[in-house]
């Protein structure tokens with residue numbers, strides 16, 4: 001269940017750097033980069049469900065990759081760099097990462113490149 005703002009999870013300074021300041025964790029260091037168990041990934045801050053394990057794939061890029069998201073729970077915005085498309089949690093507006101299209105990794109031709117620190121895994 002998605003949490004209301006007064007119940008959002010407390011974030012560590014590392015989590016705040018990514019989720020609030022739109023930072024990026026170092027590639028190949030995130031907990032979920034090579035993690036393939038069955039379950040749901042929710043927002044670290046507000047627990048809104050964002051991705052399912054069925055959409056996760058190995059992009060080799062160094063961050064968790066998903067080729068689709070749970071409908072309506074992620075918002076796309078133009079990145080501050082004016083070039084990339086940033087993805088944020090629709091509910092709490094926390095930074096997740098970026099989305100790339102046309103790379104041909106999977107059938108959806110879409111790669112959500114997500115910081116491990118922005119999400120939390122919940123087994124089915």
Ligand SMILES: [Zn+2]
Pocket residue numbers: 043044045046047048089090091092093094
């Ligand atoms: Zn959120």
